[in-house]
Amino acid sequence: MIEQLIFYVFAAVLLFSATMVISVRNPVHAALFLVLAFFNSAVLWIMAGAEFLGIVLVLVYVGAVMVLFLFVVMMLDINVAKLREGFIRHLYIGIPVAGVMVVQMLLVVGSGVFAPESLPEPAMPIPEGAANTPLLGSVLYTVYMLQFELAAVILLVAIIAAVMLTLRRREGTKHQDPGQQVRVRKEDRLRVVKIPGRRQADRE
Amino acid sequence: MTIDAFETPNLLLALPEIWLLAMACVVLVVDLYSSDRDHGPAFILAQITLLVGIGITMITQWGVDATTFNGSYVADSLAAVLKSAILLLVFLGFAYSRDYMRDRGLLRGEFYMLGLFCVLGMMVTVSAGNLLTLYLGVELMSLCLYALVAFDRDSPTGSEAAMKYFVLGALASGMLLYGMSMLYGVTGTLELSAITQAAAEMDEHRLLFLFGLVFMVVGVAFKFGAVPFHMWVPDVYQGAPTPVTLVIATASKVAAVGLFLRLIGEGLLPLLESWQHMVVILAVLSLILGNTIALVQTNIKRMLAYSTFNHVGFILMGFVAGTPHGFGAATFYAVTYALTVAATFGLIMLLARKGFEADQISDFKGLNERSPLFAFVMLLLMISLTGIPGTVGFYAKWMVLKAVVEAGFVWLAVLAVIGAVVGAFYYLRLVRYCYFDKPEGEGPQPDGSRGFQAVLAVNGLAILWFGIFPGSLVAVCMAAFL
Numbered sequence: 217m218i219e220q221l222i223f224y225v226f227a228a229v230l231l232f233s234a235t236m237v238i239s240v241r242n243p244v245h246a247a248l249f250l251v252l253a254f255f256n257s258a259v260l261w262i263m264a265g266a267e268f269l270g271i272v273l274v275l276v277y278v279g280a281v282m283v284l285f286l287f288v289v290m291m292l293d294i295n296v297a298k299l300r301e302g303f304i305r306h307l308y309i310g311i312p313v314a315g316v317m318v319v320q321m322l323l324v325v326g327s328g329v330f331a332p333e334s335l336p337e338p339a340m341p342i343p344e345g346a347a348n349t350p351l352l353g354s355v356l357y358t359v360y361m362l363q364f365e366l367a368a369v370i371l372l373v374a375i376i377a378a379v380m381l382t383l384r385r386r387e388g389t390k391h392q393d394p395g396q397q398v399r400v401r402k403e404d405r406l407r408v409v410k411i412p413g414r415r416q417a418d419r420e
Numbered sequence: 421m422t423i424d425a426f427e428t429p430n431l432l433l434a435l436p437e438i439w440l441l442a443m444a445c446v447v448l449v450v451d452l453y454s455s456d457r458d459h460g461p462a463f464i465l466a467q468i469t470l471l472v473g474i475g476i477t478m479i480t481q482w483g484v485d486a487t488t489f490n491g492s493y494v495a496d497s498l499a500a501v502l503k504s505a506i507l508l509l510v511f512l513g514f515a516y517s518r519d520y521m522r523d524r525g526l527l528r529g530e531f532y533m534l535g536l537f538c539v540l541g542m543m544v545t546v547s548a549g550n551l552l553t554l555y556l557g558v559e560l561m562s563l564c565l566y567a568l569v570a571f572d573r574d575s576p577t578g579s580e581a582a583m584k585y586f587v588l589g590a591l592a593s594g595m596l597l598y599g600m601s602m603l604y605g606v607t608g609t610l611e612l613s614a615i616t617q618a619a620a621e622m623d624e625h626r627l628l629f630l631f632g633l634v635f636m637v638v639g640v641a642f643k644f645g646a647v648p649f650h651m652w653v654p655d656v657y658q659g660a661p662t663p664v665t666l667v668i669a670t671a672s673k674v675a676a677v678g679l680f681l682r683l684i685g686e687g688l689l690p691l692l693e694s695w696q697h698m699v700v701i702l703a704v705l706s707l708i709l710g711n712t713i714a715l716v717q718t719n720i721k722r723m724l725a726y727s728t729f730n731h732v733g734f735i736l737m738g739f740v741a742g743t744p745h746g747f748g749a750a751t752f753y754a755v756t757y758a759l760t761v762a763a764t765f766g767l768i769m770l771l772a773r774k775g776f777e778a779d780q781i782s783d784f785k786g787l788n789e790r791s792p793l794f795a796f797v798m799l800l801l802m803i804s805l806t807g808i809p810g811t812v813g814f815y816a817k818w819m820v821l822k823a824v825v826e827a828g829f830v831w832l833a834v835l836a837v838i839g840a841v842v843g844a845f846y847y848l849r850l851v852r853y854c855y856f857d858k859p860e861g862e863g864p865q866p867d868g869s870r871g872f873q874a875v876l877a878v879n880g881l882a883i884l885w886f887g888i889f890p891g892s893l894v895a896v897c898m899a900a901f902l
Contacts, residue, residue: 358426362434362489366544366556369441370563373537376448377567380530384573 223263230256243289247282254278268349430488433495436477436503437543443469444536451529458522459529463514466532470511470539477503481547491611492550494682498751498900499547502678505755506542509671509762510535515875516766517663519868523774526572526661535667538564542671546678551600551610554683558596558643561675562589565668569660581659588642588652596639602632612687620690630694636683637698644676646732647705657725658779662772665721666765669728670758677735677754685739685747692742699740700832706733707839714846720768721779723846724761727805730843731757737836738820741827744901749819752897756812756886760804763879767798770876771864778864784850786859791866795854797880802847804883807840811887815894 233252240246254277261270356364431438443465451462481500487493514535521527541560548554566589570582604610606628607618622629638649645653657665684695710729717723731753738750771778771787778784788795804813817840821833868876886893 355426359490360492360552361429362492363550363552363556366553366560369537369540370556370560373534373560373563373567376530376533376537377563380528380534380567381570381573 219263223260226256226259226263230260244286247285247289250285251278251282254282266348268352271349427490429490429493430486433480433484433486433488434493435480436473437540437547439476440469440473440536440540440543444533444540447529447536448533451533458518459527459532462529462532463518466536467511467514469536470507470514473507473539474504477507487549487613489553491613492548492553494547494549496547496900498678498681501751501755501896501900502546502674503543505674505758506539506546506671509674509758510539510667512762512766512875512879513663513666513670516666516762516769516872519872520662520769520772523772524572524661531568531571531663534564534568538568538667539671542675542678545675546682548682549612551604551612551615551683554612554679555593555597555600558679559593561672562593562643565589565664565672568664568667569656571664572661575659577655577659578661579659581656585652585656592639592642592649594639595635595642599632599635599637599639602628602635606632612682616687616690619688622690629691633684633688633691633695634698637695637702640676640680640684641702643679644673644732644736645728646702646736647709647729650706650709650729653728654722654725657728658719658721662721662765662769662777662779666762669724669765670762673728673732673735674754674758677751680739681747681751685742689742696740696742699736700829703733703736703740703832704835706730706736707836711839711842714843717846718781719779720781720784720850723781724764727843727846728761730839731805733839734817734820734836737824737829737832740829740832741823743823743827745898746820746823746827748894748898748901749816749823751900752894753816753820755897756816756883756893757805759879759886760801760813760883763797763876763883764801764805766872766876766879767794767801770794770866770868770872773865773867781850781853782860784853784864785857787854787864787866789859790864793877794866794880797877798854799851800880800883802851804887806844806847808844809887810884812883812890812893814887815890819894 230253233249233256236249237246237253240249254273258270258273261267261273447462447465447469450465451459454461477500481495481503482497484500485496488495514532517531518527521531538561541557541562541564544557545554545561546557548557566582566586569585570579572578603615606622607615609615609618619629642649656668660668688695706729710726710731710733714723714726714730717726735750735754735757738746738748738753740746741749768778771783776783784798787798800811804811807813807817817836821836824833824836866873
């Protein structure tokens with residue numbers, strides 16, 4: 217009973233924040249609502265028994281991806297008003313499409329194929345009381361070692377390619393060269409100029 | 421499948437990949453600390469890596485039939501043949517690229533690193549025994565290729581080509597993955613051998629199985645560049661720097677053969693009846709469209725792109741047969757075609773110089789007056805691509821046609837022969853320009869380092885050699901399946 221209550225609360229907040237993501241005017245607010253949506257879906261996952269995915273969602277998406285999003289939104293000057301111009305104009309197509317999708321989903325879900333009792337027995341049931349983080353960990357670094365390493369190589373290639381495509385020396389930019397700053401000697405910067413003082417001038 | 425018991429992997433079987441990964445990282449570090457503006461150390465190390473890689477592959481995997489990493493890695497003769505071909509083709513690509521890249525200010529260490537990682541991805545693909553390994557290999561290969569196509573950042577056509585390639589390639593990967601998820605859903609396993617077994621016994625969930633199959637065929641056809649999933653090919657061939665085009669046109673085709681054979685050809689052989697028709701459609705469309713559009717091209721890179729469809733059609737015809745002979749013929753076709761096209765792109769790079777791409781067909785006018793040797797090489801390459809006896813292209817076409825006729829698709833063979841005759845027009849037109857026309861303006865000026873010219877001449881004459889003595893290469897390709 218209490219579990220159901222928790223589910224509905226989090227599901228409701230999830231729906232609300234997801235709607236806000238696409239309807240608020242300020243892109244920073246939209247990003248923050250997306251964070252809220254991620255938190256709520258993470259809780260739903262944990263309730264469904266996939267606590268590892270839930271934690272990863274918070275760590276990776278909230279911790280890394282959304283921070284990046286916020287940075288991008290704040291750094292780039294995106295003209296939101298222009299992006300939103302077509303909202304009403306496209307609504308008359310969007311609403312029927314969404315309506316058709318809702319009807320289709322109702323037909324599929326309502327047919328009873330997805331009812332818990334009609335689903336086949338899982339081929340590999342999770343052992344009673346086992347947490348799925350250790351289960352995943354026990355195969356990730358053993359049975360799926362090759363795949364794990366390959367994923368690491370793909371990330372390495374992504375780094376190399378990103379650096380290759382973006383790093384360039386532009387002419388005319390003003391940047392510091394720390395090596396040069398350290399190596400500098402007094403003679404390079406300081407010029408001692410003899411300026412005749414007044415007394416000296418008077419004497420002559 | 422239960423949670424597998426972990427067995428200690430036999431790393432020796434996967435030595436080619438381990439060698440390549442280690443050396444790619446060495447190249448990365450060496451290039452960082454070398455002060456050579458020509459990136460000579462990276463180039464030499466990369467070439468040594470590729471050549472030694474061929475040796476290691478042959479020693480550790482030829483004639484072996486074993487799996488390691490809990491079945492996700494297969495070491496067999498097929499893997500050995502395809503890997504050796506891939507390594508050799510990228511070796512040729514690097515060897516031809518030096519002058520071209522230097523003239524355009526593109527000679528950077530990343531070219532060699534990304535090239536090596538790309539080879540690693542292809543090698544993983546062709547010896548995958550598991551859906552996940554297969555997908556990761558394909559992704560590794562594709563990601564490197566996207567970056568390589570965009571290698572010349574200041575070229576608008578290059579950036580456009582890279583963007584198209586990236587978007588369509590991502591779509592293809594999505595298709596492939598979706599198909600794989602269907603297969604996983606039906607069989608409950610990622611292992612290809614288990615999936616083959618399940619496909620043979622499947623009766624209840626056959627529809628879902630076929631549904632996944634369709635998506636996978638589409639994904640693989642994208643990687644092949646088979647019509648109607650070919651939209652990216654001409655733009656990418658034209659926009660990419662020529663050495664990168666060479667790798668896409670040769671090594672990635674050989675890797676695509678491996679992808680098809682592992683995933684569909686051998687993996688889903690029990691469903692032959694179902695995928696045969698799909699592949700026939702792809703082959704027919706490729707044969708027809710490739711030839712007709714190649715006729716009117718004036719840019720040689722675009723012409724080669726459209727004529728690729730014709731050859732992809734031939735490779736697919738080998739798959740249609742669904743027999744070991746058919747697969748062997750397709751492998752032989754892919755390897756020899758790749759060798760021929762590698763030399764053709766090598767010639768384009770030989771004639772290219774600063775501010776001159778040599779990518780118009782008319783740029784080849786009067787090549788014979790300037791260099792009889794390379795005009796002769798061009799002649800050999802073009803008659804091999806046409807499929808005239810005496811060169812290796814003839815044997816490749818003949819073997820594929822034989823396999824197709826044995827499988828009962830006589831009409832397909834007739835169509836392919838008509839296509840080959842049409843193809844003769846645009847291939848031999850190039851020969852006519854080389855021999856019977858006077859050079860225009862500055863005309864073609866074959867100049868390159870001695871090493872480059874020597875490798876290119878050997879590559880070109882190898883086409884003739886294998887045309888006269890094809891036995892050994894045919895035996896190697898067939899031994900992988902029999």
